[in-house]
Amino acid sequence: MRKIKEFLAFYLLRLATIIISFGLFLILFFIFKNGIKAISLEFLTKPPIEAMTKGGIFPAIVGTFYLTLGALIVAFPLGVGAAIYLSEYARGGKVVHIIRIGINNLAGVPSVVFGLFGLAMFVVLFGFGSSILSGSLTLGLLILPVIIQTTEEALKTVSQSYREASFALGATKWQTIFKVVLPAAFPGVLTGAILGISRAAGETAPIMFTAAAFYTPGLPHSIFDEVMALPYHIYVLATAGTHIEETRPIQYGTALVLISLVLFFNAGAIFFRTRLRRRLGR
Amino acid sequence: MLQNDDNYITILSHLCNETVTKDIDNKIMRIKEAIVKGIFLLLALSSILALAFIVIFLFKEGIPIFKNVSLNAFLFGKEWYPTDEPPAFGISSLIIGSLLVTFLSSLIAVPLGVFSAIYISELARPFIKEILKPVIELLAALPSVVIGFFGMVVIAPFLQRTFDIPTGLNAFNAALMLALMSIPTITSISEDALHSVPLELREASLALGATHWETIYHVVLPAALSGIGTAIILGMARALGETMVVLMVAGGAAWIPESIFDPVRPMPAAIAAEMGEAPVKSQHYHALFAIGLVLFFFVLIFNFIAYYITQRYKKAGEAL
Numbered sequence: 172m173r174k175i176k177e178f179l180a181f182y183l184l185r186l187a188t189i190i191i192s193f194g195l196f197l198i199l200f201f202i203f204k205n206g207i208k209a210i211s212l213e214f215l216t217k218p219p220i221e222a223m224t225k226g227g228i229f230p231a232i233v234g235t236f237y238l239t240l241g242a243l244i245v246a247f248p249l250g251v252g253a254a255i256y257l258s259e260y261a262r263g264g265k266v267v268h269i270i271r272i273g274i275n276n277l278a279g280v281p282s283v284v285f286g287l288f289g290l291a292m293f294v295v296l297f298g299f300g301s302s303i304l305s306g307s308l309t310l311g312l313l314i315l316p317v318i319i320q321t322t323e324e325a326l327k328t329v330s331q332s333y334r335e336a337s338f339a340l341g342a343t344k345w346q347t348i349f350k351v352v353l354p355a356a357f358p359g360v361l362t363g364a365i366l367g368i369s370r371a372a373g374e375t376a377p378i379m380f381t382a383a384a385f386y387t388p389g390l391p392h393s394i395f396d397e398v399m400a401l402p403y404h405i406y407v408l409a410t411a412g413t414h415i416e417e418t419r420p421i422q423y424g425t426a427l428v429l430i431s432l433v434l435f436f437n438a439g440a441i442f443f444r445t446r447l448r449r450r451l452g453r
Numbered sequence: 454m455l456q457n458d459d460n461y462i463t464i465l466s467h468l469c470n471e472t473v474t475k476d477i478d479n480k481i482m483r484i485k486e487a488i489v490k491g492i493f494l495l496l497a498l499s500s501i502l503a504l505a506f507i508v509i510f511l512f513k514e515g516i517p518i519f520k521n522v523s524l525n526a527f528l529f530g531k532e533w534y535p536t537d538e539p540p541a542f543g544i545s546s547l548i549i550g551s552l553l554v555t556f557l558s559s560l561i562a563v564p565l566g567v568f569s570a571i572y573i574s575e576l577a578r579p580f581i582k583e584i585l586k587p588v589i590e591l592l593a594a595l596p597s598v599v600i601g602f603f604g605m606v607v608i609a610p611f612l613q614r615t616f617d618i619p620t621g622l623n624a625f626n627a628a629l630m631l632a633l634m635s636i637p638t639i640t641s642i643s644e645d646a647l648h649s650v651p652l653e654l655r656e657a658s659l660a661l662g663a664t665h666w667e668t669i670y671h672v673v674l675p676a677a678l679s680g681i682g683t684a685i686i687l688g689m690a691r692a693l694g695e696t697m698v699v700l701m702v703a704g705g706a707a708w709i710p711e712s713i714f715d716p717v718r719p720m721p722a723a724i725a726a727e728m729g730e731a732p733v734k735s736q737h738y739h740a741l742f743a744i745g746l747v748l749f750f751f752v753l754i755f756n757f758i759a760y761y762i763t764q765r766y767k768k769a770g771e772a773l
Contacts, residue, residue: 173664173666173667174664176666177664177665177666177667180666180669180670181576181666183568184568184569184571184572184576185572185576186568187564187565187568187569187572188568188569188572188573188577188585190565191565191566191569191588191589191592191636191640192585192588194592194633194636195588195591195592195595197607198595198599198600198603198633201603201606201607202599202603248496249496249499249500252492252493252495252496252497252499253493253496253497253498253499253500255493255496256490256493256494256496256497257497259493260490260493260494261497266494269501270497270498270500270501272760273498273500273501273504274500275756275760276504276753276756277500277503277504277507279687279690279694279752279753279755279756280504280507280694280749280752281693281694281695281696281721281748281749281752282597282694282695282696283694283696283721283724283725283745283748284507284511284694284745284748284749285507286724286725286728287510287511287514287724287728287741287742287745288506288507288510288511290728291510291511291513291514291742292506292510295733312503315499315500315503316500319500343482343485343486344486344489344490345485345486345489369594370594372596373594373595373596373597373598373599374596374597375596375597375598375696375697376597376696376697376700376721376725379725379728379729380728380729402596402598402599402697403598405598405599405602406598406601406602406697406700406701409602409605409606409701410605410700410701419606422602422606426598426599426602429596429598429599430595430596430599433594433595433596434591434594437590437591437594438587441587441590
């Protein structure tokens with residue numbers, strides 16, 4: 172009887188895991204199967220034509236690249252610096268406690284609220300308009316918690332004896348951090364950056380009112396220009412306009428490009444992290 | 454003798470000088486280090502600052518709507534006709550829409566998420582674990598717009614045919630897609646909680662003759678319960694704040710649903726769909742910011758519940 176109960180329970184646990192994996196598989200399968208037909212060299216390197224019903228998605232790829240790069244430029248120094256403080260300098264206490272609450276809550280802020288904030292502060296108040304700059308700043312704040320958390324974890328895995336050895340040789344704290352701790356934690360820091368990139372590339376709601384354009388005639392010339400972006404392109408083609416059914420292949424194709432990009436970055440992050448863990452013998 | 458004394462004094466003064474310059478060197482170094490530390494502290498405060506600015510701007514742009522509508526009428530009013538003349542700004546149908554899809558999605562995501570966490574932590578062989586963990590991570594990494602797109606083009610027609618309903622874009626479909634998005638959160642945090650239950654507890658239970666399942670159910674699960682609670686709350690917070698999925702899949706009707714197959718317009722969907730058309734600083738614009746404020750507070754409450762549970766869990770862990 173007890174064995175039967177156990178068998179049933181384990182069966183259920185296994186089933187739940189299979190359902191989840193199946194869900195992921197299903198999404199990837201559908202996007203890949205329908206998207207691969209749309210992919211061609213032209214699709215990746217040409218702008219859309221004929222009211223976006225034909226042609227490629229090159230401007231959207233470029234836009235997503237700029238936005239993501241911009242977000243990283245904003246978030247990487249802030250995030251790594253914050254992580255260094257939390258891991259190397261802070262010794263508990265009220266300030267650290269408040270900082271941690273801040274990071275956790277920032278991570279929980281809904282993406283559309285980031286969009287509202289970006290609109291009110293960067294677009295309207297600072298007068299940057301809907302632009303690469305506004306979008307990058309908004310996305311940068313969005314990925315800040317990811318970078319802080321991953322980097323801090325990486326710094327914590329650096330053995331204490333490294334730091335002690337460096338101090339014993341007469342190095343100052345700053346020298347120790349810069350020349351010993353950071354290089355040792357480098358794969359982990361890189362993981363944080365990669366995860367941030369992947370997150371920023373896939374977000375739609377924060378750029379809807381801060382950066383993304385339905386269609387731009389050419390490529391952006393400055394950081395004050397609006398851009399097309401892959402996630403927004405999918406959303407717009409799938410929900411707005413008069414050619415929703417007609418552009419279905421382009422939608423699938425764009426989704427496939429976006430997914431490939433994100434999965435590529437995440438696979439990279441997983442790879443770096445496993446290597447780091449293996450090296451640390453964990 | 455005199456010469457010797459002189460020598461002695463020069464040597465002494467040399468030594469003194471050296472300690473003085475060393476002192477100054479030390480001081481400069483210490484000041485340098487203090488400055489460096491200060492810079493890092495400033496960087497660490499950036500996320501607090503960002504959070505503060507978000508709150509300030511939500512209030513600044515959201516509050517003006519209450520010149521036109523009372524807080525009560527805003528929160529509990531049933532009519533959301535922001536572009537009519539005169540406009541109506543009651544968001545109760547949007548709040549109900551949000552709560553409905555979040556609740557429905559948790560009915561799906563909680564069992565699946567927690568069960569899979571138990572499987573990964575307690576049953577899976579190392580080899581299978583190595584496969585499953587990236588699967589969960591990749592699911593978490595899928596852009597929400599892609600999941601929304603999948604819900605629109607694959608799940609919606611399927612639901613429409615299967616249940617013979619007027620539209621597949623409804624609360625149920627949104628809940629399904631939201632479940633997919635909150636499962637990774639629930640699974641990974643639950644798994645961490647289960648993983649941190651000490652091995653001794655399991656061994657003691659098995660030594661007393663309990664089966665593997667009895668050990669999991671009566672020993673491991675209770676010990677990890679608060680961690681799992683945190684996981685569930687954070688998963689629900691993710692579903693509540695998720696935008697693209699509800700924007701694309703929930704149907705978008707701003708009325709109070711009567712069945713789970715009715716279309717709804719959750720708060721994030723309303724903001725995302727309408728902000729593009731609302732002129733800056735118009736009543737509609739301010740109303741959308743006020744919705745953002747309400748949404749922010751809902752998520753904040755969820756986060757604080759999660760935080761509270763973790764704090765208690767920490768204390769229980771110390772007592773162990």
